[in-house]
Amino acid sequence: MRRAYVFTFFVLLIMAFGFGLSAQAQQATPATAAQPSARRGQFLYQQNCAPCHGDLGKGEGPVAAQLDVKPTDFTAPIWWPDKTPQQLFDITKEGRIERQMPPWKNRLTDAEIWDAVFYTWSLHTTAEQHNAGEQTYTALCASCHGKDGKGSTGVSDLSGLSSTATRSQKEWEQVLATGKDGHPTFADLKENDRAAVLEYARAFSYRSPFAKIPPGKGIVSGAVTNGTPGGGSVEGITVTLHAFEGNTEGEARTTAADDQGRFRFEGINTDPALTYAVVANYRDLPYASEILAFPDEVTALSLPVEVYETTEDSSGVRIERAHFIIDFEQNNLLMGELYFFSNDKDRTFVGTKNEAGQSVVLRFTLPQGATNLDIDGGVLGARFVETPNGFADTMPLPPGQGSRQVLFRYNLPYSTPSLRLLREINYDVANVNLLVADRGAEVTSPQASLQGTRGTQDATYLNYEGSNLRAGQSLELNFAKLPRAGGSVSTAITNSSTTLVVGLGVGALLMAGLLVYGLVLRKPSPVLATVGESPVAASSGKDVVAQRQRLVAAIARLDDEYEAGKVAEDAYRRRRTKLKGQLLEIARQMQEREPRA
Numbered sequence: 001m002r003r004a005y006v007f008t009f010f011v012l013l014i015m016a017f018g019f020g021l022s023a024q025a026q027q028a029t030p031a032t033a034a035q036p037s038a039r040r041g042q043f044l045y046q047q048n049c050a051p052c053h054g055d056l057g058k059g060e061g062p063v064a065a066q067l068d069v070k071p072t073d074f075t076a077p078i079w080w081p082d083k084t085p086q087q088l089f090d091i092t093k094e095g096r097i098e099r100q101m102p103p104w105k106n107r108l109t110d111a112e113i114w115d116a117v118f119y120t121w122s123l124h125t126t127a128e129q130h131n132a133g134e135q136t137y138t139a140l141c142a143s144c145h146g147k148d149g150k151g152s153t154g155v156s157d158l159s160g161l162s163s164t165a166t167r168s169q170k171e172w173e174q175v176l177a178t179g180k181d182g183h184p185t186f187a188d189l190k191e192n193d194r195a196a197v198l199e200y201a202r203a204f205s206y207r208s209p210f211a212k213i214p215p216g217k218g219i220v221s222g223a224v225t226n227g228t229p230g231g232g233s234v235e236g237i238t239v240t241l242h243a244f245e246g247n248t249e250g251e252a253r254t255t256a257a258d259d260q261g262r263f264r265f266e267g268i269n270t271d272p273a274l275t276y277a278v279v280a281n282y283r284d285l286p287y288a289s290e291i292l293a294f295p296d297e298v299t300a301l302s303l304p305v306e307v308y309e310t311t312e313d314s315s316g317v318r319i320e321r322a323h324f325i326i327d328f329e330q331n332n333l334l335m336g337e338l339y340f341f342s343n344d345k346d347r348t349f350v351g352t353k354n355e356a357g358q359s360v361v362l363r364f365t366l367p368q369g370a371t372n373l374d375i376d377g378g379v380l381g382a383r384f385v386e387t388p389n390g391f392a393d394t395m396p397l398p399p400g401q402g403s404r405q406v407l408f409r410y411n412l413p414y415s416t417p418s419l420r421l422l423r424e425i426n427y428d429v430a431n432v433n434l435l436v437a438d439r440g441a442e443v444t445s446p447q448a449s450l451q452g453t454r455g456t457q458d459a460t461y462l463n464y465e466g467s468n469l470r471a472g473q474s475l476e477l478n479f480a481k482l483p484r485a486g487g488s489v490s491t492a493i494t495n496s497s498t499t500l501v502v503g504l505g506v507g508a509l510l511m512a513g514l515l516v517y518g519l520v521l522r523k524p525s526p527v528l529a530t531v532g533e534s535p536v537a538a539s540s541g542k543d544v545v546a547q548r549q550r551l552v553a554a555i556a557r558l559d560d561e562y563e564a565g566k567v568a569e570d571a572y573r574r575r576r577t578k579l580k581g582q583l584l585e586i587a588r589q590m591q592e593r594e595p596r597a
Contacts, residue, residue: 034111036161037207040246040273041119044112048104049120057123069099074123081170085205088117089165114161115246118206125199130210133200136193140186141201149204159204172198213243213250218268218294220301224261224280227399228309228346234261237282239305241265244275244291268301270294282307285348285396308348308399316345317362319429320402324475325461327437328483333412333421335370341397341404341427349397358385362393362404365424367412376407417482422474432475434464442480447473 046055054061057074064071072079092113095103104113138147145151149158157163176194179185186194203211220241224234236256243250257263257280268276277291289303318341325336341362343349351361366373366389373391378384384391397404412421436443438453438460448466455461469475 035206036111036114036118037245037273038115038119038122038209039207039248039250041112041115041117042209043247044108044116045119048108049116053120057120067100072099074120077124080121080124081173082168084166084168085114085117085121085161086165088120089113092117114206119209121202121206122209125208125210127210129196129199130203130208132193133196133198136189136197137200141197145201149201158201161205164202164205169195169198169202172201207245209248213245213269213274215267216269216271218270218299218301219264219266220268220276220278220303221262221264222278222289222302222304224257224263224282224305224307226261226282226308227306231307231309232283234280234282234307235259237261237280237307239263240279240281241268241303242277242279243269244277245273250274268294270299272296276301276303278303278305280305280307283310285310285350287398308346310350310396311345311347312350312352313345313347314349314351314427316343316347316399317349317397317427318342318344319425319427321431321433322425322429322469324423324432324434326435326477328439328441331414331482331484333414333419333479334409335412336407336409337364338407339364339405340402341406342401343397343399343403346399348399351392351394351396354385354387356385359394359396360385360387360392361395361397362406363387363426364390364392364406364408365426366390366410367421367423370410370412372409372411374409414479414482417480417484419479419482421477421479423477424472424474425469427471429469430467432464432466432469434466434477435461436464438462439483441482444478445476447475 045053050061051063052061052067052071053059053074054064054071059071059073061071074080089110091101093103093105093110095101108116137145144155145158151157173194174180175183176186176189176198178187189197224237224239226232226234234257239255239257241253241255243252253265255263255265263278272293272295275291275293278289279286281287285307287305287307289305292301292303294301320340320342322340323336323338325338327334349361351359354360373380375384375391380386380391383394385394393404393406395404432448434443434445434448435454438455443462443464445464445466447469448464451463451465453460454463466475
């Protein structure tokens, strides 16, 4: 049935967004390709390579044990010296079937392959090695090759991929050790020092994850304001500018706000591939600006930040919309619940402390007997903590409409053909939507009425709507003629409630607002929102389409690997949730670009 599920997923995507099923590789050569970036490549590696090679590149990914050939350990020091970047590019693009390495040329562009290759390259180096290599290079090499590696007349250009991609570290090592081709001899350098300086020299031809982002002519400025009337002064509070390349933070700069809350950062790189966010810490809580990139030919970027006083009063907290997605499998209700929270006050709600000293901000009850709880964006014991009758979100809730979204799923076993389910909700709910898989069960609710059906080519859902539930009131669902074990099976919610969210049009609203903890206390940005720990930056329409195709392909590969038994279920669910969150953000960006009537 997993094969049927994969088909269902693609039908949903095609119907909702008109997806193509593969990204077409754009031919590029080292001579014409833009400078690769290991930071950009990190996301590509994690989604496409880590299942086999592992998150750290040690060849111990979740799929590795199922392969006949052990995946390469990219961190092994004996593996790298005689390899060239061009060889790695060719293997990645064309594949190496004898080692069960698939070709990626129809799923990633050449530029993306170069990014992934150099992130892979960086896995055998360290920040310490990079810094040591920089010191040696500055002392011994910069006078000829230049601080930027571009060289001078008659001296090799180390910054161009066309001149370095076919050279291995071993070749360069021989040049240093023997003075080959008229190069000065550095045989007296220790082996570790030679390796370090050569890795630093290699990083001139790509953007190393250990290198600082080059300075530029851009300016990021703004002001911190207190959104709580009569609130305290923001003079002198710490303001930090975070720079991101792809999904990875490149650097951070810190300053203090002046007596008017104003701040300014100069010498900022304006490369459109970089995105920036400002975080201001107030009352021990971080508040973030939008996350923006410099538009073309623009050198000034404004990133204002609004901070708030705090409160333990929950009276301003309400649920704007509550979505319940329900399916049936093997005598289980498969429950997916998605809540959009608003805070109508002018203070950040910080909740109250539990006995362990943890902040309990948003509370969620679970029905007795619920199993297999899966929370998007976290696990119990970290951001989310267990409570006597469910769990709680510990993240403070800033003011604003739709300022927090929480999605979770669980199973609820049943043993009889009928069931009365009471879902207690702890906050006022303005609107309720129920989507119940139409598999023969009869469903009634005194708080929600049937509004017809919604669905896809593969499945139909009964659509119920209600409104104005009061805090503490239970949403009552009465089921009759429940499917019994051995009947129709669906894995849509078991594997990811987000699948149905996307297919039924709710997905464009799902913006979790998480990048790192320092970027959470902000209202959802119309320019960039993130899910889990992986941001998806706003970009051109062409880039968004390419990202969308890449994510669809990654999800398809993951589904096939899971179906073949190559990925453990926990790893499968975790990776799929992360991918789907990123796909939802892409869907939102595409929806914003659609012309409005």
